[in-house]
Amino acid sequence: MKRPFEEIVAQHGPTVLRVCRAVLARPDADDAWSETFLAAMRAYSDLADGANIEAWLVTIAHHKAIDSLRAQSRRAVPVANIDETSSNASAWEPPENDLWAALRALPTKQRQAVAYHHLAGLPYAEVATIIGGSTDAARRAAYDGVRTLRRRYRDPQQLTSREGIHS
């Protein structure tokens, strides 16, 4: 008994977006989200009933993000930062939250462990399946990652206030 895919997007879309943003900057994160759900929609009919949909989606997003990072590193490098210098009137984007940048600055394993456990809510055993290594290693990587984030933000309360973000 499969639920309509629309329900899957509504329920898990925000989580997958966080996972993509934890690993990639915009607009690559948005592209990875789109590719994740397009691939998921293609495979959805064949997904086993009772599968853990969230873990399945995060696994797809994990691979799409890795693909995207590889493509980035293949791209010709030192062109000036086009996104920031061009002033074309494209869709308005909310300002990037510094926490995203800090997350992306973490070592890969820590970043993935933090994203998949703290942002996607997967248990460490699932996280370990996706990123490889033991459950304990996944737990340690997430712990180290959060500790680093805390150190960079001596006052996390400031981050949690909306005014603090937008001003």
Next chain:
Amino acid sequence: MINPTDPIFDSITHDEADTMARLHDRLAAAADVDRLLDVAYRTVDSPVGTLLLAATDQGLLRIAYQLENHDQVLQTLSERVSPRILYAPRRLDQVARQLAEYFAGDRRDFVLPLDFRLAHGFRREVLARLVMIDYGHTETYSQVAAATGHPRAVRAVGTACATNPLPVIVPCHRVLRSDGQLGGYVGGLPTKAALLSLEAGQYSDTSPAMR
């Protein structure tokens, strides 16, 4: 939705709703191009309540009244047709426009591709017969049964009407009991009465010379 498990992440969800709406639209468009969008749906407001509209790439598949429970209808489509279902209003623009014209009294016939895959056998035959009943006219269940060549299948005609996947467009509301009573209706009897009086008004007001 699962909330981040550490308070340090509380700040990151502030713009998610806007982004999700934009990404959802993008997904619906891309899925359509890639032929992954097996069923597109939207809702429209009407004088007889909110209607759910669903279409395959073959045509209009389903119209459902609120009475039928839209979530339940989508779940049934997921099981009977395909779970690859998205809210994607664009595929249903034409349907929505023609329905609005109909409810405004400005349209007497629908010109739309229809997908009858939810109706089988005799029920499908009945639906094919129903689309031949003109706007503003009615027939009885027994007349419809006779027209299908099965004059004794009156009850089966009733069942076909009750399970009509495309009410309004396939006008089962134009079928009445032989004693002149309304009979039944998938959208409830008040809705059936409303549609009949809409069509009666149109018939007497704007085309008195017809028939």
